[in-house]
Amino acid sequence: MPVPAIIIGGGPAGSAAAITLAKAGLKPRLVERHMAPPRGVCGGFLGWDGLAALDDLGIDPWALGARPISRFRLVTRGRTVTADLPATAAGISRKALDSALIDAAIAAGADVTRGRAARAVDPLARTVRLDDGEIIAANAIFLATGKHEMRGLARQFTHSSVGLRASLPPCPPRLDGLAGVVELHLFDHGYAGLLMQEDGSANLCLSVSSDRLSQAGGIAALLSDLMSEAPALSARMADIDPPHFEAVAGVPYGWRARRSEDGVFRIGDQSAVIASLAGDGIAIALTSGASAARAMIAGGSGAAPDWQRRMNRESRRPLGIAEMLRRGAAMPLPRRAMMELIRWVPRLGTRAAALTRIVRD
Numbered sequence: 001m002p003v004p005a006i007i008i009g010g011g012p013a014g015s016a017a018a019i020t021l022a023k024a025g026l027k028p029r030l031v032e033r034h035m036a037p038p039r040g041v042c043g044g045f046l047g048w049d050g051l052a053a054l055d056d057l058g059i060d061p062w063a064l065g066a067r068p069i070s071r072f073r074l075v076t077r078g079r080t081v082t083a084d085l086p087a088t089a090a091g092i093s094r095k096a097l098d099s100a101l102i103d104a105a106i107a108a109g110a111d112v113t114r115g116r117a118a119r120a121v122d123p124l125a126r127t128v129r130l131d132d133g134e135i136i137a138a139n140a141i142f143l144a145t146g147k148h149e150m151r152g153l154a155r156q157f158t159h160s161s162v163g164l165r166a167s168l169p170p171c172p173p174r175l176d177g178l179a180g181v182v183e184l185h186l187f188d189h190g191y192a193g194l195l196m197q198e199d200g201s202a203n204l205c206l207s208v209s210s211d212r213l214s215q216a217g218g219i220a221a222l223l224s225d226l227m228s229e230a231p232a233l234s235a236r237m238a239d240i241d242p243p244h245f246e247a248v249a250g251v252p253y254g255w256r257a258r259r260s261e262d263g264v265f266r267i268g269d270q271s272a273v274i275a276s277l278a279g280d281g282i283a284i285a286l287t288s289g290a291s292a293a294r295a296m297i298a299g300g301s302g303a304a305p306d307w308q309r310r311m312n313r314e315s316r317r318p319l320g321i322a323e324m325l326r327r328g329a330a331m332p333l334p335r336r337a338m339m340e341l342i343r344w345v346p347r348l349g350t351r352a353a354a355l356t357r358i359v360r361d
């Protein structure tokens with residue numbers, strides 16, 4: 001007997017879909033390969049659209065200790081500009097956020113299996129094979145594997161970036177001026193983002209093009225180059241043991257799923273990968289997960305192709321603008337022009353931040 005829906009992946013997209021389906025009485029099965037949410041490669045910036053999506057799902061990030069953020073700061077060698085965000089955002093660790101989401105899915109009635117991975121999907125037969133050989137037949141498949149490809153439904157792309165993340169332990173003087181701010185250090189072919197998390201530590205994440213990493217000859221060599229290229233970042237990291245970095249490769253910024261098969265909903269990063277500089281990936285994951293689930297509740301598994309086309313249309317503009325900003329920030333001349341514009345007219349920075357958000361249905 002097929003289950004009503006199988007969700008592969010228990011990140012924000014998968015959990016949002018599971019909560020929404022379960023609350024409607026469709027008991028979904030969710031399979032997550034980790035026993036407990038890992039810290040994961042993410043900046044931990046949750047925009048106002050993400051906060052609204054969490055509210056819809058019944059989750060209060062402030063109760064989890066999220067830190068409010070109202071401004072962003074861009075830093076390059078010798079220059080710093082600051083602008084207001086369009087609305088209050090939050091800084092929170094992915095461990096705290098993902099745990100709360102998956103717990104909410106279980107509480108809503110989803111059947112959650114942790115510690116097992118899906119190995120392959122057969123979209124025509126609508127079956128999913130798990131790592132222990134179990135085959136699950138489902139009326140609908142929600143693909144929510146985020147940054148990871150799934151055999152049978154893999155994304156196709158040519159250019160990609162690498163993401164790195166580490167925690168900087170709490171130490172007030174070094175983290176001076178980080179309260180209420182997300183700080184972005186811009187350099188050639190990438191950036192580093194810093195913000196305070198719920199436990200007072202700082203989340204440091206870096207994104208660089210795969211080419212720059214391979215030219216540097218590895219993570220240690222890249223970091224050493226960056227310490228001279230980005231002195232303000234180097235100062236933030238002074239006097240601490242080299243942090244342990246988690247890494248993810250093959251991040252295809254700007255990629256969108258143009259279509260999907262009957263019965264297959266691609267959600268979160270499997271539907272659209274916005275430049276991480278924009279800090280909207282979690283919001284896209286939450287909104288797409290919940291919206292795909294609502295489409296299935298209203299129209300059954302056959303609603304998938306139409307929903308996917310709509311998601312593709314709605315994500316085109318914010319992804320396009322975020323790509324423009326990412327590419328500009330990664331090159332010396334456009335980066336300098338961007339910094340000057342925001343220095344003289346900070347409202348332009350606020351407006352740019354607003355334009356990279358996805359519209360909610």
Ligand SMILES: Cc1cc2nc3c(=O)[nH]c(=O)nc-3n(C[C@H](O)[C@H](O)[C@H](O)COP(=O)(O)OP(=O)(O)OC[C@H]3O[C@@H](n4cnc5c(N)ncnc54)[C@H](O)[C@@H]3O)c2cc1C
Pocket residue numbers: 008009010011012013014031032033034041042043044045046047116117118119144145146147148150162163164205206207248251267268269270276279280281282283285
């Ligand atoms: C460097 C970097 C910084 C970023 N910073 C930010 C930020 O500050 N703010 C923001 O909003 N976005 C940010 N993002 C984007 C954000 O991380 C993603 O958009 C978001 O995590 C997507 O959520 P998701 O649920 O689609 O996927 P994920 O969060 O990747 O979750 C996928 C889940 O699926 C599970 N999984 C994978 N494969 C399988 C399998 N085969 N079987 C079972 N389970 C599986 C994984 O274990 C994971 O739990 C950043 C991205 C990068 C690369």
